Amino acid sequence: xxxxxxxxxxxxxxxxxxxxxxxxxxxxxxxxxxxxxxxxxxxxxxxxxxxxxxxxxxxxxxxxxxxxxxxxxxxxxxxxxxxxxxxxxxxxxxxxxxx
Amino acid sequence: xxxxxxxxxxxxxxxxxxxxxxxxxxxxxxxxxxxxxxxxxxxxxxxxxxxxxxxxxxxxxxxxxxxxxxxxxxxxxxxxxxxxxxxxxxxxxxxxxxx
Numbered sequence: 577x578x579x580x581x582x583x584x585x586x587x588x589x590x591x592x593x594x595x596x597x598x599x600x601x602x603x604x605x606x607x608x609x610x611x612x613x614x615x616x617x618x619x620x621x622x623x624x625x626x627x628x629x630x631x632x633x634x635x636x637x638x639x640x641x642x643x644x645x646x647x648x649x650x651x652x653x654x655x656x657x658x659x660x661x662x663x664x665x666x667x668x669x670x671x672x673x674x675x
Numbered sequence: 676x677x678x679x680x681x682x683x684x685x686x687x688x689x690x691x692x693x694x695x696x697x698x699x700x701x702x703x704x705x706x707x708x709x710x711x712x713x714x715x716x717x718x719x720x721x722x723x724x725x726x727x728x729x730x731x732x733x734x735x736x737x738x739x740x741x742x743x744x745x746x747x748x749x750x751x752x753x754x755x756x757x758x759x760x761x762x763x764x765x766x767x768x769x770x771x772x773x774x
Contacts, residue, residue, distance in 0.1 A: 581716045582695035590691055596681035596770060603773045617680045665771060671695060672764060674702045 585671065588633050589664045593618060594626050598653065598661050601636065606652040627651060635660055684770065687732050688763045692717060693725050697752065697760050700735065705751040726750060734759055 589595055596616045600607060607615075613623050630636045635657030639650045653661070688694055695715045699706055706714075712722050729735045734756030738749045752760070 582691040583716065585691050585694075587691070590689075592681040592684045592686070592689055595684075599770050599773060617682065668767075671698050674698060 582671065584667045586660055586664045586667075588629065588635065589661060591626070593622065594630060597623075597626060597630065598635070598657065601651060601653045602658065602661060606639075606650050609649045609651070612651065630657070633657075633660075681770065683766045685759055685763045685766075687728065687734065688760060690725070692721065693729060696722075696725060696729065697734070697756065700750060700752045701757070701760060705738075705749050708748045708750070711750065729756070732756075732759075 589598060593616060597612060600612060600615045609620075609623070609627075612627075613620065616623065627636065627638070631638055633656075634654055636651050637654055639652075641648055641650070688697060692715060696711060699711060699714045708719075708722070708726075711726075712719065715722060726735065726737070730737055732755075733753055735750050736753055738751075740747055740749070
């Protein structure tokens with residue numbers, strides 16, 4: 577049996593809601609706040625908190641603009657975020673499957 | 676794109692350390708406390724807390740006995756625990772792969 581060290585699982589990504597956010601962003605090129613909120617099924621406040629944490633880790637980029645008079649924030653994964661997610665999934669599979 | 680509702684991920688299992696504990700117990704028939712501690716790389720106190728939580732959820736069974744004068748606790752997954760883990764892994768794959 578191999579090493580099961582859970583510290584190998586990136587804690588920034590492992591949180592259920594952040595994992596859900598990243599899983600959406602992996603699948604699309606970019607996503608607006610309301611689209612993420614609908615997909616991840618959470619509140620504005622909760623989503624904002626976790627997006628900020630992902631932004632601080634430089635895992636996502638945020639683009640803020642006005643469409644008409646309405647502010648719109650659009651999010652995308654950075655290269656660093658995508659790489660971190662790939663490593664996370666590899667380690668998760670190792671952990672779960674004992675490889 | 677399908678539903679990414681992160682609430683589908685069982686929070687009892689999703690904790691990194693409990694996920695590591697269960698991943699060990701899935702791979703072996705039963706495991707002693709010290710074996711788990713070594714595999715999961717944590718402290719006695721931390722391991723005890725998380726084993727208790729898994730026990731309360733009826734995901735594991737504990738057998739306590741004396742080997743000579745030394746108390747030994749042995750842990751195994753219950754059917755309920757194994758089933759919960761299987762469902763967790765299915766949901767995790769759905770979430771991550773967007774299926």
